[in-house]
Amino acid sequence: MSISTITEREIRSQPEVWARAVALAPQGAPVLGRRGERVLVLGCGTSAFVAESLAVLRERAGQGETDAAYASEWTPGRTYDRVVVISRSGTTSEVLEALDRVPAGTVRAAVVGVAGSPVDDAADETLVLDFANEESVVQTRFPTAVLALARAGFGEDLAPVLARVADVLAAPLPADPSRFEHFVFLGRSWSYGLAQEAALKIREAAQAWSESYPALDYRHGPVAVAGETSLVTLFGEAEPELSADVERTGATVVHEDLDPLIQLVQAQRLAVALAGARGLDADAPRHLTRSVVLG
Numbered sequence: 001m002s003i004s005t006i007t008e009r010e011i012r013s014q015p016e017v018w019a020r021a022v023a024l025a026p027q028g029a030p031v032l033g034r035r036g037e038r039v040l041v042l043g044c045g046t047s048a049f050v051a052e053s054l055a056v057l058r059e060r061a062g063q064g065e066t067d068a069a070y071a072s073e074w075t076p077g078r079t080y081d082r083v084v085v086i087s088r089s090g091t092t093s094e095v096l097e098a099l100d101r102v103p104a105g106t107v108r109a110a111v112v113g114v115a116g117s118p119v120d121d122a123a124d125e126t127l128v129l130d131f132a133n134e135e136s137v138v139q140t141r142f143p144t145a146v147l148a149l150a151r152a153g154f155g156e157d158l159a160p161v162l163a164r165v166a167d168v169l170a171a172p173l174p175a176d177p178s179r180f181e182h183f184v185f186l187g188r189s190w191s192y193g194l195a196q197e198a199a200l201k202i203r204e205a206a207q208a209w210s211e212s213y214p215a216l217d218y219r220h221g222p223v224a225v226a227g228e229t230s231l232v233t234l235f236g237e238a239e240p241e242l243s244a245d246v247e248r249t250g251a252t253v254v255h256e257d258l259d260p261l262i263q264l265v266q267a268q269r270l271a272v273a274l275a276g277a278r279g280l281d282a283d284a285p286r287h288l289t290r291s292v293v294l295g
């Protein structure tokens with residue numbers, strides 16, 4: 001099989017990158033918060049969705065109260081022991097501005113892909129995942145590496161996930177994206193952040209119509225748009241009644257029995273395949289740059 005895009009190569013490197021992230025968890029995870037700390041996680045774009053998933057994972061693991069917000073929207077108010085910013089580039093303006101707003105006495109922590117970047121320099125503690133950094137504008141392995149590290153650090157055994165992901169990458173996708181015009185991703189708990197990230201991949205790489213919702217909210221309005229050309233992917237645990245309700249609209253429903261992080265990898269592959277089918281270059285997403293640096 002020929003691999004044509006940088007994005008595709010980075011997607012395929014995830015088994016090795018996740019293994020490195022998991023190995024780094026014992027030293028790296030404390031940057032995400034010491035046990036019992038009240039933590040806020042911030043980011044922009046992909047990194048905002050990682051923040052959202054990470055907050056749910058950390059709190060669910062009993063590590064301490066954890067909130068997430070868009071870096072661009074956060075204003076200090078609630079009290080935190082630590083603010084963690086996530087930024088692959090380490091140059092995103094809104095992230096740097098948010099770090100500036102962190103009150104004195106609160107730990108300013110960062111997860112970045114580039115050592116020595118402005119975000120790294122501004123933070124008190126940094127976790128550098130340079131092995132997960134990417135050439136592509138469209139983020140794939142950096143966000144999943146952050147989440148793999150976090151899960152391992154919060155006490156999850158990721159060995160079964162690592163064992164499975166390479167096989168999934170080698171198998172064909174469950175649906176041919178060129179048959180569809182509308183892509184919906186639904187998630188619950190921490191997989192809702194992943195669903196938002198999946199929908200963003202479709203927009204960024206393939207300039208296609210995509211949406212994301214908390215799974216059970218989909219019936220509360222958005223399902224009105226579903227039809228024959230909709231591909232609706234369910235992340236996280238199966239919801240048989242929801243699947244049946246969505247199928248009744250004529251939409252195709254995909255729910256693979258995979259760990260949610262691997263389900264996100266499938267969405268990344270779908271986005272690149274859709275870009276190819278539409279004659280687009282996933283490595284050159286329209287109107288996007290690697291990071292948003294405001295003048």
Ligand code: F1P
Nearest residue numbers: 044045046047087088089092291
């Ligand atoms: C965040 C981000 C990307 C997005 C775009 C602009 O970057 O919003 O998620 O795809 O290319 O930048 P970063 O702060 O994680 O480097």
